[in-house]
Amino acid sequence: MNLPWFRLLHVVSAGVIATLIAIGCADSTSPSAPAMTLVGASAASPVSYQAAKYDPIHFKPAIEQATDQQCLTCHAEVLKPSVRKASPAGLEASNVKAWYQQISIYQGEQETFHRRHLETPLAKQIMNLRCTTCHQGNDPRDRAPGSSATTQPDLTLRKTVSPETTCLKCHGQMNWPVMAGLPGPWSQSKEMFQNNCLACHVAIRTKRHQVTYLNAKAIEELAAKPNGGDVCYGCHGGRAWYRINYPYPRHAWPDMVPDIPDWAKDRPTESEARFLATITSEGKTSQGEEK
Numbered sequence: 001m002n003l004p005w006f007r008l009l010h011v012v013s014a015g016v017i018a019t020l021i022a023i024g025c026a027d028s029t030s031p032s033a034p035a036m037t038l039v040g041a042s043a044a045s046p047v048s049y050q051a052a053k054y055d056p057i058h059f060k061p062a063i064e065q066a067t068d069q070q071c072l073t074c075h076a077e078v079l080k081p082s083v084r085k086a087s088p089a090g091l092e093a094s095n096v097k098a099w100y101q102q103i104s105i106y107q108g109e110q111e112t113f114h115r116r117h118l119e120t121p122l123a124k125q126i127m128n129l130r131c132t133t134c135h136q137g138n139d140p141r142d143r144a145p146g147s148s149a150t151t152q153p154d155l156t157l158r159k160t161v162s163p164e165t166t167c168l169k170c171h172g173q174m175n176w177p178v179m180a181g182l183p184g185p186w187s188q189s190k191e192m193f194q195n196n197c198l199a200c201h202v203a204i205r206t207k208r209h210q211v212t213y214l215n216a217k218a219i220e221e222l223a224a225k226p227n228g229g230d231v232c233y234g235c236h237g238g239r240a241w242y243r244i245n246y247p248y249p250r251h252a253w254p255d256m257v258p259d260i261p262d263w264a265k266d267r268p269t270e271s272e273a274r275f276l277a278t279i280t281s282e283g284k285t286s287q288g289e290e291k
């Protein structure tokens with residue numbers, strides 16, 4: 001021990017000071033705190049938590065042009081597998097199947113919500129969802145419309161996405177009463193049609209799924225296999241979170257009777273503009289521009 005006590009103290013306090021500086025810088029713009037900094041999507045420089053939360057990319061119009069890669073620079077965690085092995089009460093995830101997971105096309109281990117829509121083999125095969133298909137920008141301050149002069153007026157209470165224009169499209173009821181020739185709900189009539197929607201839909205409403213977030217061709221191929229009705233029904237009643245059905249656009253199809261039935265009088269005849277496929281100069285399909 002030939003180190004004088006005051007030198008030892010000096011070494012210790014230098015360490016303490018360095019730690020304090022690191023903590024103090026964590027929420028500032030200092031680039032010396034790499035663990036806590038975020039890389040801004042608009043600028044490649046590190047930004048603070050607050051600045052990242054209010055990054056223009058979260059709001060219109062910037063969010064409309066955002067790519068998944070940009071969102072994932074900060075939100076990589078949403079695509080990480082993070083399902084618990086067991087619930088807090090002890091039920092093993094591998095032993096529990098919800099009613100909507102018993103349809104024949106449901107495959108694999110339990111997955112998170114985001115991964116079921118973006119990462120699983122089925123999702124990638126039949127869909128082409130992007131962050132901005134669902135996320136259109138929301139006020140991070142508040143999830144209630146009309147609570148102050150500056151809240152977003154078009155927000156659904158307590159939601160950060162619009163369920164009416166996203167989820168309902170694939171999680172509404174099957175509108176069987178408008179399907180002439182179907183005697184009742186699909187659960188009762190599917191045997192009669194060999195669990196095959198194409199029995200009728202090979203000729204009816206054939207102009208369908210021409211939107212950027214669906215893989216129309218893959219859907220038809222899967223639906224043509226035995227029990228293919230499960231594929232169609234999955235998005236048209238088999239996983240219904242709502243008691244209502246989505247008012248789908250009614251595209252004209254070859255051999256369609258020109259008289260419009262009463263129930264369809266208010267229906268649009270085109271898909272939502274932001275999802276219309278456009279062909280780029282390279283011949284690839286890309287997201288349609290808002291009209």
Ligand code: HEC
Nearest residue numbers: 038039040041049052053055057066070071074131135140
């Ligand atoms: C620069 C980093 C960054 C980028 C890029 C970014 N975010 Fe965020 N985001 C944040 C931070 C920070 C928060 C605040 C998190 C919190 O408060 O829990 C946040 C919050 C959110 C929330 C929650 C909002 C709420 O009200 O609870 C959603 C949803 C979200 N981001 C989606 C996106 C999407 C979609 C994109 C791409 C269009 C994106 N983010 C791009 C950093 C980023």
Ligand code: HEC
Nearest residue numbers: 068071072075078117129130131133134135158159160161
């Ligand atoms: C199928 C629609 C859908 C898609 C696609 C989607 N999200 Fe979400 N996201 C949601 C919903 C719904 C929530 C929960 C919103 C709420 O609480 O109101 C959510 C929540 C979030 C949150 C808040 C934190 C959390 O985990 O609850 C972030 C951040 C987020 N999403 C980012 C993303 C990013 C990044 C992508 C693209 C890689 C993406 N989302 C794709 C629907 C979607």
Ligand code: HEC
Nearest residue numbers: 101105106107111113116120122127134161166167169170
């Ligand atoms: C374009 C169609 C589409 C849209 C839009 C969509 N989903 Fe889904 N969703 C699916 C499909 C397909 C599955 C089933 C995936 C499977 O079985 O592997 C699914 C599964 C789910 C599941 C079950 C997940 C699981 O692991 O069991 C939930 C919950 C869900 N969706 C909620 C939502 C919500 C909330 C929204 C709106 C924010 C939404 N979905 C939007 C197609 C969609």
Ligand code: HEC
Nearest residue numbers: 175178179180181182186193197200204229232233236248
């Ligand atoms: C017995 C024939 C028949 C069968 C089987 C059938 N459909 Fe239909 N479907 C119709 C008819 C008819 C319409 C309405 C046509 C029109 O727009 O005038 C229709 C309309 C629809 C619509 C549009 C509803 C709306 O509100 O615009 C969807 C979605 C649909 N069918 C999905 C399915 C799915 C999924 C299955 C299998 C689970 C199925 N159909 C089985 C005859 C059938």
Ligand code: HEC
Nearest residue numbers: 169197201205207208223231232235248249250251271272
């Ligand atoms: C991954 C989810 C998904 C699957 C699988 C799916 N659909 Fe759809 N379907 C949708 C969505 C979303 C729309 C609305 C698209 C739009 O806005 O144009 C739609 C629209 C329709 C329409 C309305 C057509 C029109 O006039 O625009 C019919 C009919 C239909 N689907 C029948 C079917 C049949 C039959 C199958 C099986 C061959 C099937 N769907 C499989 C999601 C799905």
